[in-house]
Amino acid sequence: MRFSKRLFSISLFLLVACSSERDTFTNRAFHNLTSHYNAYYLADVKIQEVLDENQQNYKEDYTQILPVFIPLDSGVIQSSKEKLESARELASKAIEWHRISKWVDDSYFLLGKIDYMQANFDDAKNALKYVNVESKDADLRHQVLIALLRLYVDLGEIENANFTIDYLSKEEKISDENRYDLYRTLAYYYEKRNDQNGVIGSLDRAIEYAKNNKEASRIYFILAQRYQREGLDNLAYDFYRKALEGNPPYERAFYSQLFAQQVAELNASKDLRKVRNYYESLYDDPKNKELKDVVVYERALFEEKQGDLPLTVDLLHQAAKEPGSNPRLKGYIYQKLAEIHLEEYVDYRATKYYLDSALTFIKPTDPAASSIASQKEVLDQFVFHVERIQSNDSLVRLSGMSEEEQRLIAEQFIQREEERLLAEARAKEEPKNSGIFDNLLAFADRGTGSSFYFDNAVAMQQGAIEFRRVWGTRPLQDNWRRSAATFQSTPETEIEEKVDSTAISEENNPLAQLPDLESLLAQIPKTEEDIAQLNDELEESYFELGKLQYFDLEEIEASVDNLETVVREYPSSSRKPEAYYLLYLAQKDLNGNFQQYVSRLNREYPESQYTFSVNNPDAASGNLAYLASSENYEQAYNLYYAGNWRQARTIIQQTLEEYPLTRNTERLLLLDIMVTGKIESKDRFRSRLESYIENSQDESLVHLARNMLKPLLTAEELAALNPVDSTALDSAAQAMAMEDSTVVKPDLTDSPFKVNDSQTHIMVLVMSPELAEESQSLIGDLENFHAKTFSNSRLRTGNMNMNQENAIFIISPFNNADKAKEYYDIFMEKFESDNLTEQIKENSFFISIENFQTLNRSKNIEEYRAFFKATYQ
Template structure:
C-alpha cells in the first residue's frame, strides 16, 4: 500500500505539471523539457533535413563565381512539402501545448523559416518581426533580424535592408554564430548590389567566425575567385590553398588546385612545355575522369592567351565532346566558341549556331541565358535570310536549266557527298597519338593500316556507297537480291529491320545520301512557285541589307545585298528605302552617295527618303516628332477648313524640316488628300497607288486603298484582293490620332456605306428613363446653337429606337464635313447638368441613308463600330 501511494502521488504530481496554465517551477520544467525535445527538436531536424537535401541537390559551378548562399530549389521544397508541413505541425504544438515554456519563441522562429522556404514571404516577415519584438532571448532576436535581412535582400527591399543593417550594427553582444550568419548575409546583400569590395569585406569577416571547416572552405574559394577576378593573384593563391583545408569535396579541391596553379605559375610561366605537361597530367589522372572537359577548357583558355586561335578553337571543340559532371560548362564552352567566331572571324552564322548549342545546356533561369537570347535575336534573323537567299537563289537558277542539266548537277552533288563521307571516314582512321593534345579528335578505330574489313572505316564507308550505287537504297533484310522483291528507295527502313550498328543516321551513310529523284523534286516547276521564291528573295536581300547596316555595322556587305535588290528587282516597293540605306552606307564609307540622292529625286520625288537626303541636316529624334506633330495638327485643321494650299505649304515645310519621324507617312497621306481636292483625279489616283506600294504602315495603307476604291472601275474593284477589302474608310479620324496603334475592325460585311456628300444628322442615345429627363437639355442646346451655329437652322427631335434605347436627333447637316464640325464643337464645348458623360461620349452622326439602315437593323453598336472607323 505504501508503494502504491507513492506511485499515485507521483502520477498526480506529473498530471498537475502537464497543465499549460499554472506557472510553477514543476510546470515550467516539464513544459521546457517536453517542448524542447519532443516538438521543437523534431521540427528543427525536419527543416535541416530539407536544407541538407537542397545543398546536396545543388550542383556547384566552379567555373563561375560561387553564390554566397546556395539558392533554394523550389523543386526540392515541393518534393518535401509533407516533411515541412509535419515540421509546421510540431512547431505549432510546441506553441499551443507548451505556452509557458521558453521554447515558444524558438518555435515561432521555426515557423518563420518554414514560411521562407515555402516562399510565403509576407508570413515569414510577420513571424520574424513578432519574434524580434516579443522574445526576451537576445540571440533569438538577432537570428530573427538576420532572417529578415535576407528576406529584404531577396525581395529587393533595399531601404528595409539598410534599416535592419543599421539596427544590427548598434546591437551589443551578438554571438559568434549569429555574427557568422550576419556577415554572410551582408555579403549576400553586397552580392545582389554588385559591390565586389563589399562582398570580399563581409566574407573576410564571416570566415573568422565560421566553426564548420567545410563551410569555411567554400568561403575561402569564393574569396579566391573574387580576388582572382580583381587581378590580385597573390591573395587569390593564398585563399585557394586555404580552400584545401577542412577536407573539401573532391571537385572543389580539384578546382582550387587548378586555379591556384593558374594564378601562381601558369599565367606567368614562360616555359610553355611545363604548362602543357601540367594540363596533360591532369587529363590523364583517373581521378579526373568526370572533369576532363574542365581540363581541356582551361587549356583552351591558356592557348588563347598565347594567341593561338586555331588551337584554342580545336581544344574547345574537344572540350565539348569530353565527359563532364557539370552540363553548364558545355554551355560556357559553346558560348566561348561563339565569342571567338564573332569577335575574331565575324562569322555570324557560326556564332548563331554555337549560341543555339549553348542554350541547350544553360537553364532559362540563368542570367547568362537571357544575355545569349538577346545576342541571338539579330543573328537568328541574319542566318534566316542568308540561308533563304542561298536556298531560293539555287532553286531559281536550277529552274531555268534543262532537265538534263538539272540531273547532271544532282549527280555531281551526290558524288561530292560521297567524297565528303569518305573524307570523314579517313579522319576517323587517323591513329591515336600518345598525347591527347596532339590528336584532338580521339577516335576508337584501329589504325588505317588495318586489313580486317570491319576495323577499316574507309573500307566500310566505300562499301556502303558502292552497294547503294549498284543496288539502290535497299532495306537490310534477307533475300535482298531477289528480283521479285519490291524496294521503295524513298521510304525509310523501319528501325526494327536495321542492326544496332547502323541504327543512327550519323553512322549509316545510306541515310545521309539523297537520291536523284528527291533532289529533282525540290526544283520549282510552275511560274507561281518561282514567283514566290523571288518574292522571298526580294524580302531577304532587303532585310539582310538593313540588318547588316544597322545592327551588325557591316557597311560593305549591306551595300552588296541592297545593290542586288535594286538591280534584280527594279520594281520593288522597297526600292526607295534601299536607296536611302545605300546613301547612308556609302556616306559612312566616304563613297559615292550622291548617286542615290539623284536616283531618289528622279524616281521617287515625293518619298520621305527623298526629303531626308535633300535635307541631311534636318532635325530628328523626339523633339522633331513633337514639332512635326504640332505642324500636322495645324495642317489637318487647314485641310478641313478648306485651306488646301496653305495646308500643302505647311506639310511640305514640315517634311523638309523633319523628313523622317513617326508622322512622316501620315503627313504624306494628308498631302495626297490635298491632291484629291485641288488636282486631277488621275494625279490623285497615281499618288495613292504609289503610296500603297511604298508605305510601311498597314493602317494608313488600308486607308489609302479605301480612298482609291471610288476611283476604280467595276473591273478593277473586282480584281482587288477580297482579304484587303473593307468598307470605305475616311482618313480623317485615324490621321488625327497621330499615336494610335489600335487595329481597325473588319467592316467588309457592314451594311453601312460611307457617303460624305449626303445629308447627316447628329444622334444622342439614351435609355427611356434618361429620355424622360432630357427635356432640360433642350434649352441648353438652343443656347449652344444660338452661340455657335446661329445661321444653321438646326432642329431637334426624338424617337424610340427599341425598348432599350431612345434617341435624340439634331439636324440637318448638308454633308459629313458640316456634321463633323458640329460633333467636334459639341464634344469640346457643350455643357449641361442634365446630360451625362456617357450620353455625350456615345454620341455620333450618321447619313440619312445609313440612318434608314440603322432604323431597320436596330443595331446601334454595329453602327458605332462603323462610325469610329469611317469618321
C-alpha cells in the same frame, strides 16, 4: 506506503507545474525544460533535416561563380511538406502549451523560418517582425533581423534592407555565430546588387567567424573565383589553395587545384610543360572519369591564354564530346566556341550554330540563357537570309541552263559529296596517339590498316558508295539482283528488313545524307511563277541582310554591297526608297558620296518619308518626336474634316519636315494625299495614291489608299485589280477617322523607361526652384495629410533640385505600383495646400526607383510624363 506518498507528491508537483498560466519558479522551470527539449528541439531538428536535404540535392556548378547561399529547391520543399508541417505543429505547441516559457519567441522564429522556406513571405515577415518587437533576448533578435534582411533582399525591398543593415551596424555585442550569418547575408545583399567589392569585403569578414571548416572552404573558393574575375591572380591562387583545407568535397578540391593552375605565375617554358603535364595527369586519373570534359575545357582556356587559337578550338570540340556530370558545362563550351568564332573569325553562321547547341544544354532559367537568346536572335536572321540567298541564287542560275548542263552539275555535286564523306572517314580512321591532346578527334578503332573488311570503316564506306552508284537505293531482300525479282509475292511494304550484325546501320551511315540525282534535279524551278517567287525572296533577303549588317552587326561595307544589289537588280522594288536611305546613312559613316542618294531620293521619290529625312538631317527623332507628331496629326486631321484643307496641309508639311521618320509618317503622308484630292486635280490625286500604294509598308493604310483610288479608275482598270471592298473617297476617310479619332498612345518600345510594377515607387511633385523655396511649408502640409490619411504607411517627404529649371518634392516609399497608384488617386482627390497650384498637382506622377535613376540622369521630365500617361492613366 512511503512509495505511494512519493508518487503522490511527484504527481501533485507535475500537475501544478503543468499549468501554463502560473508564473512561479517551479512552473517556469518545468515549461522551459519541456518546451526546449521536446517541441522546440524536435521542430528545429526537422527544419534542419530539410535544409540538409536541400543542400545534398543541390549540384554546385563550379565553372560559374558559386552563389553565397545555396538556393532553396521548391521540389525538395514540396517533397518535405509533411516534415515541415510536423515542425510547424511542434513549434505551435511550444507556444500554446508553454506560454510562460522563454522559448516562445524562439518557436515563433521557427514558424517564420518554415514560412520562408514555403515561400509564405508575408507570414514569414509578420512572424519575424513580431519576435523582433516582443523578444527581450538580444541574441535572438539579432538572428531575426538577419533573417529579415535576407527576406527583404529576396523580395527586392532594398530600402527596408538598408534600414535593417543600418540598424544592425549600430548594434553591439553581436555573437560570433550571428556575425558570421550577418556578413554572409550582407554578401548576399551585395551579390543581388552586382556589387563585386561588397561581396568580397563581406565574405572576407565572414571567414573570420566561420566555425565549420567545410563552410569556410566554400567561402574561400568563392573569394578565389571573384578575385580571379577581377584579375587579381595572386590573391586568387592563395584562396584556391586555402579552399583545399578543411576536407572539402572531392569535386571542390578538384576544381580548386584545377583553377589554381590558371592563376599560377608562369614565366618559363618549363612551367608551361608542367601545367600541360598536370592536365594530362588529371585526364588519366580514374577518379576524374566524370570530369574529363572539365579537364579538357580548362586546358582549352589555358591554351587560349597562350595564344594558340586553333588548338583552343580543337580542345573545345573534344571537351564537348567527353563524358561529364554537369550538362551545363557543355552549354558553356559551345558558348565559348561561339565567342571565338564571332570575335576572332567573324563567322556569324558558325556562331549561330554554336549558340543553338549551347541553348540545348543551358536551362532557360540560367542567367546565360537570356543573353545567348538575344544574341542568337540577330544571328538567326542573318543565317536565314544568307542561306536563302545562296540557295535561291543557285536555283535561279540553274533554271537558265539546259537539262544536260543541269544534270552534269548535279552529278558533280554528288561526286564532291562522296569525296567529302570519304575524307571524313579517313580522318576518323587515323590511329590514335598516346597523348590525349595530340589527336583530338580520332576514333579508337583498328584504323585503315586492318585486313578484315568489317574492321575498316573507309573500305566499308567506299563499298557502300560504289554499290549505291551502280545499283541505286534498293530494299533489303533476297534475290534482289535477279530479273525474276519482280514476280516475288511479298510487296515491298511488307518486306522485313534484315540487317547483318556486321553491316553498317542506316543511322550511322553518312550515305544516308547523300542526295540522289533525281531529287536534286526536282528542286530546280521550271515555271515562271516559281522563278518569280525565288526572285522575290532574293530581293527580300538582300534587303533584310543589308539592314542587319548596318544596324546590328555594324558591317557597313557588306551592308552597302547588299543594298546596292537591291537597287541594281530590282529597280522596281518597293524597298528601293528605304534602301537609298540606308545607303545614304552608310556612306555618311564611311565618309563616302552620300549626296548621290539625296539626289536619287529627291528625283525618284520626292514625297517619300525618307526624302523628307535626308532633306532635314537635323530633325528630331525618337519617342518625343512621335508624341509631337501625334499631336500635330490630330490637329491637321480635325482641320481637314472642318474643311480647312490648306491649313491642314501647312501643319502636315511642317510636321514632316520637323519629324520626318516617326511611326506617324505614313499616316501624315496619306492625310496629305487626301488634301490633294480636295484642292488639286484628279490626275495628281491618282498619281500620288498609286505611288503611295507602291511604296507604303503599312497594309492597313495601303488598303485605305486602294479604296480611295477605286472611284478614279475605269471599268477595265477596276476589273484588273484584285477584288477589294468598294468604298468612296469620303467613306474611306471616315474609316480613317474612326481609326485615328483619338490621340494615338505612344509606342513605349523606344522609351528608356521600363514598366516594373513590383519595384519600390516614389511620388514626385515638380516645380521651379524659386517656387520650391517659397513652398517650404508644403512638407508640413504633406505630413499632416499623411498623418490623417496614411497613418500606418510610414511615409516620408523631402525635396531636392533636379537641375536649374526644376525642383522636386518626393513622397516615399511605396512597395509597388499599386500602392503608389492608390496614394496618387487619393492625393489628387483630397490633398489641398496653399503652396501647391492645381497645375503642379495635375503634373505630378509616381515613378519606380529604377526609372527615377534614369530620369535623374536624363533630366527629361516631359519624356517620363509621356511614359506615365501612357502606362498608368
